[in-house]
Amino acid sequence: MSSTREKILDLAEHYIQHDGYNGFSYHDISTSLGIRNAAVHYYFPKKEKLAREVLKKARIQFEVMVESARENDKTQLDRLHRFFRIYDNNLSRDNRVCLIGSMATDLYTLPEELNDELSTLVVNMKSWLSEVLETGRKKGEFHFTGAPGHRAGILCSCMAGALQLARILGNEEYYRIKSQLLKDITQ
Amino acid sequence: MSSTREKILDLAEHYIQHDGYNGFSYHDISTSLGIRNAAVHYYFPKKEKLAREVLKKARIQFEVMVESARENDKTQLDRLHRFFRIYDNNLSRDNRVCLIGSMATDLYTLPEELNDELSTLVVNMKSWLSEVLETGRKKGEFHFTGAPGHRAGILCSCMAGALQLARILGNEEYYRIKSQLLKDITQ
DNA sequence: GTCTATATTCCGATAGAC
DNA sequence: GTCTATCGGAATATAGAC
Numbered sequence: 311m312s313s314t315r316e317k318i319l320d321l322a323e324h325y326i327q328h329d330g331y332n333g334f335s336y337h338d339i340s341t342s343l344g345i346r347n348a349a350v351h352y353y354f355p356k357k358e359k360l361a362r363e364v365l366k367k368a369r370i371q372f373e374v375m376v377e378s379a380r381e382n383d384k385t386q387l388d389r390l391h392r393f394f395r396i397y398d399n400n401l402s403r404d405n406r407v408c409l410i411g412s413m414a415t416d417l418y419t420l421p422e423e424l425n426d427e428l429s430t431l432v433v434n435m436k437s438w439l440s441e442v443l444e445t446g447r448k449k450g451e452f453h454f455t456g457a458p459g460h461r462a463g464i465l466c467s468c469m470a471g472a473l474q475l476a477r478i479l480g481n482e483e484y485y486r487i488k489s490q491l492l493k494d495i496t497q
Numbered sequence: 498m499s500s501t502r503e504k505i506l507d508l509a510e511h512y513i514q515h516d517g518y519n520g521f522s523y524h525d526i527s528t529s530l531g532i533r534n535a536a537v538h539y540y541f542p543k544k545e546k547l548a549r550e551v552l553k554k555a556r557i558q559f560e561v562m563v564e565s566a567r568e569n570d571k572t573q574l575d576r577l578h579r580f581f582r583i584y585d586n587n588l589s590r591d592n593r594v595c596l597i598g599s600m601a602t603d604l605y606t607l608p609e610e611l612n613d614e615l616s617t618l619v620v621n622m623k624s625w626l627s628e629v630l631e632t633g634r635k636k637g638e639f640h641f642t643g644a645p646g647h648r649a650g651i652l653c654s655c656m657a658g659a660l661q662l663a664r665i666l667g668n669e670e671y672y673r674i675k676s677q678l679l680k681d682i683t684q
Numbered sequence: 685g686t687c688t689a690t691a692t693t694c695c696g697a698t699a700g701a702c
Numbered sequence: 703g704t705c706t707a708t709c710g711g712a713a714t715a716t717a718g719a720c
Contacts, residue, residue, distance in 0.1 A: 314685080332519035333606040335713055349686050351715065407602050414661035415594050415602045419520040432665045455684070460677040463666075467658025467674055468651055474601035475654045478619045487654055490647040494681075497642070501703080522695060536704050538697065 315353045317343055322354075323364045327406035331361060331416045358421040361413075365427040368409050369434065376438055386446030387496065393439055394488060397469045401484055405477055410435075411470035436462050443495075452495045465491065502540045504530055509541075510551045514593035518548060518603045545608040548600075552614040555596050556621065563625055573633030574683065580626055581675060584656045588671055592664055597622075598657035623649050630682075639682045652678065 321342050325334035336357070340347045354360035375396075379389045400406040413420070413428050439462040446452035454461050468491060476484035508529050512521035523544070527534045541547035562583075566576045587593040600607070600615050626649040633639035641648050655678060663671035 312685085329606045330517060330519060330603050332517060333603055336715085337713075345685090346687060347714090348688080348716080352685065355715080357714070405605075410665070411598070411658065411661050412602055414664050415599055416517050416520055417664050418592075419516045429665050432662070436666075456677050456680060460673050463659070463662065463670055463674045464655055464677060467662045468655040469658070470661060471598065471654025471656070471658035472650070474598050474657060475619070475650065477601050477604050478597070478616050479623075479650075483650055486647050487650045490643050490651060493643060499703085523697085524695075532703090533705060534696090535698080535706080539703065542697075544696065 312353070314343070314345070314349070318350055318353055318360070319363055319367055322360050323368070323409070324404070324406070326361065326364060327400065327409055327412050328404055330412055332419060358423055361420070362424055362427055365409070365413070365424065365431060369427065369431045372431065372434060372438075386442050386449065386451050389442045390446070390452075390492075390495070393442070393465070394469070394492070397473060397484075397488070400473055401476060401481060405473070405481070407473045407477070408470045410466075411474060432466075436466055439465060453497065454495050461495070499540070501530070501532070501536070505537055505540055505547070506550055506554055509547050510555070510596070511591070511593070513548065513551060514587065514596055514599050515591055517599055519606060545610055548607070549611055549614055552596070552600070552611065552618060556614065556618045559618065559621060559625075573629050573636065573638050576629045577633070577639075577679075577682070580629070580652070581656070581679070584660060584671075584675070587660055588663060588668060592660070592668070594660045594664070595657050597653075598661060619653075623653055626652060640684065641682050648682070 318339055321339045322334075325338055328334075329338075336347050336350045340350050343350075354363065375392060379392055383389050383392070397408060400408055410428070410432055413424070417425075417428075436459070440458045443452060443454070443461050444458035447454065447458065468487065472484045472487040475487070505526055508526045509521075512525055515521075516525075523534050523537045527537050530537075541550065562579060566579050570576050570579070584595060587595055597615070597619055600611070604612075604615075623646070627645045630639060630641070630648050631645035634641065634645065655674065659671045659674040662674070
């Protein structure tokens with residue numbers, strides 16, 4: 311069980327969300343880790359494989375979060391806060407943009423091999439959030455008009471954009487957007 | 498008055514919004530234009546100067562739009578539609594992401610020289626939109642809660658994210674998000 | 685598993701001819 | 703203003719020793 315492999319994956323995730331897929335290199339990862347270029351290639355021969363594994367790991371991590379929400383959360387508001395926490399964590403870790411926003415921006419320069427994993431991640435997130443919103447509205451926790459799927463689309467795109475705006479306007483902008491979105495749904 | 502220079506600027510804008518700052522090269526521009534690498538460097542010796550000029554041109558173009566809105570638009574809803582049209586145009590031109598979203602995602606790999614121009618563009622857009630929203634609410638055209646600045650932040654970040662999501666989920670997702678945002682404000 | 689060493693390609697950038 | 707030619711460097715990737 312190699313921990314180097316896991317460290318590489320974590321670093322790759324960091325760099326993708328901090329600098330973009332085309333903004334980092336194997337050299338960045340190897341020097342951060344204190345090993346050599348070739349050692350990184352031992353674990354991930356191609357950069358696209360590395361990125362694919364990052365996406366896969368994020369998808370599984372999201373599935374774990376969903377399962378944990380299913381077991382522990384009593385309200386849909388708890389679940390909505392889990393959704394927001396994903397973005398909070400990105401902001402607090404070096405002002406990362408979200409993985410989806412980063413990959414989407416570079417999408418047309420990426421090997422098509424990455425499309426499946428990326429779209430699965432997005433579809434899973436959006437449909438889970440749609441269910442949370444729909445159930446929450448039925449139970450009177452949330453108040454909003456329109457289809458839950460539309461509202462989920464707004465939340466996903468708005469939070470992705472909020473992390474990007476935060477880099478330019480400051481982190482306060484992110485918190486303003488987040489709290490306004492929350493008020494829109496809960497009031 | 499060189500039209501080659503203008504063509505280069507337009508191509509650079511296209512590539513930044515299609516492939517990201519780190520996803521295109523002088524070679525891409527020169528071959529698209531049917532000239533040589535060195536000719537592009539004649540107009541823009543450094544890539545960062547090229548990107549800066551793209552941002553400056555976008556800022557001026559936005560100022561022209563604001564002035565046109567001031568002269569011609571009778572309602573704030575007309576102005577809001579102008580705002581949305583910016584993103585519509587990006588979507589219809591090769592599924593571009595917006596200039597701000599693209600540059601923000603690559604921000605930490607860019608020369609700091611670009612920060613000023615980028616933040617000016619964002620501040621100008623957001624403050625203009627805030628005014629439109631505030632005036633529209635006073636006149637009864639719009640209905641929303643919270644500060645106009647917060648609502649403007651939501652609109653900017655949401656539309657940026659919507660162009661990114663559209664690349665993954667299809668253009669229909671963009672239109673769903675846009676029309677829901679519009680309903681939220683006008684109903 | 686990690687290393688040295690290197691092949692290959694691409695990129696930003698410049699010199700100098702036309 | 704555009705060209706040819708080229709430099710220096712960085713990136714992805716691989717071969718083969720340890």
